[in-house]
Amino acid sequence: MPNSRPRWTRSSGTTRAERSIAGNTAGPGEILRAMTQPIRVRMAPSPTGDLHVGNARTALCNYLMARRLGGAFILRVEDTDAQRSDASHEEGIYEGLRWLGLDWDEGPNVGGPFGPYRQSERQDIHGEAVQQLLATERAYYDYTTAEERAAEREQQRAEGQPQRYSGMGRNFTAAEIAERKAAGVVPAVRFRADPKPVRFDDIVLGTIRAGPDEVDDFVIARGDGSALYNMAVVVDDEHMRISHVVRGKDHVSNTFRQVLLYEALGWTPPAFAHLPLVVNRRRQKFSSRDGAQWVGEYRTQGYLPEALVNFLIFLGWAPGDEREIFSLEELVREFRLERVNRADAVFDPQRLDHFNGVWIRRLDLDDLAKRAWTYASAGGLELRPDQRGYFRSALELEYERLSHLNRTAELMDFFFDDDLVPDMRQVRYRRHSAAETARALELVAGLVDATEPFDDPTLEARMRALASDLGWKAGDLFMPTRIAVTGRKATPPLFATMEVLGRQRCRERLQRALAGLAKLATA
């Protein structure tokens, strides 16, 4: 095993100032290390659900580091808990990552030189390491029973003592062990954690220390021989030559144990970077009751992956100047772990919406049309393949009104409803009665027939002239016309809309509006 791993060094100081200085000057050093040791980062989700937004952010940070430094981004599925893991979730995770635009270099579905990439398929490798610890007496078989441990915990709690495993299983005599075996006790393997302080340097958090009694004799392998999380992670990260472990802050306490395992196995730990958590308004771990939890939900809700990426990266990171719109590519160039904050960040859906709007307006029309078409069909709009051009023209008008892609159908349905019957009761007949309005719309209908060319500027000129002839304010004529032609009060600019709708649709809708108005007038 190589005994020097690439890493970003950081002074032991933990102030933002020191971190930043380290960050700003880390460039050349990083590159140097990148040339001598490959940068390899990983994302290690448990398949207990689809891609969670918190995991998505972790994946993003790993991806950005890998791409910026020319390293490898590895996906490892941590499915050692058979109870909770479900293979069907694996595909959901892949889909989420792909949708976000995060591609990986090694993983269960793509293979790679350090496979297998599913933890459940690595049991033998973990087992060897467990045996090594057993052989060097850094671990032991623990024949205590669950009842004994529960009793110990209960007593500790009652006495207000720290709840820690005392290591009572260390010193059974051969006779006691035989007795327990006979009684059917299946031993777990515990790490022999001798009292000593533990510390590690974290790229985000600085130096982290724990006192000598913090880590107890934790279990590294179950009675059935399978390795537990901390053991499996260490073995896999080592065997996969992971250079930087970038993960959520909720793993800090685990890191103490893992550092001890690296040491006991004679391995050099990777560099660590613990990201602040994404939390809800009450500042607790973000979950489903706080909004959509899975990345896939954001997709169906009409968010752009660009927007989610942009939003997520700003949870705990900022470039240091006042820019805040970043594409994935730009982030690859700009993102630095050293600039990541340590405080947890509240997930603010309104801010996500803002980014979504910004990114929708940034897309070029063809791209937007392609994406919106799918949502529009899913949203119930009946679109014929030959209507792509028409759809595009209509969408062009709705551009800055489209906040979420899944609202495409509701925003644009009036363009496609050939049986549209405008509800003229929406008009406020304050200045002009229904009868007067009907007379005016007759003239509009005539104008629609006669206007040539049937386009935005010409229509506007003719309509303004008509309003003036009538002695009406322009708006008083435009609103009934808008409702007649679109069926709604809020639309894109009227004459551009009419141009896109075309003469025929306008004519038909005006006639139906007039029919409706006639009923209104008699009623």
Place this chain on the structure above:
RNA sequence: GGGGCAUUCGUCUAGCGGCCUAGGACACCGCCCUCUCAAGGCGGAGAUCGCGGGUUCGAAUCCCGCAUGCCCUACCA
């Protein structure tokens, strides 16, 4: 109970001992633009930088204490 970490407008953040009577963005309010709705432009309100000590000529920035919050404390990951 123990340990670890954190704390700047409601929210995301800038801040690296004097450029800070704390900057930007979201949300909110107002005005402008305007045929409606948006988008856009301009402006407003909003943070005694969690609290208390200290160091310093000078502290949001450094140190100590306290409070609060979060995470971990499984034969889960």
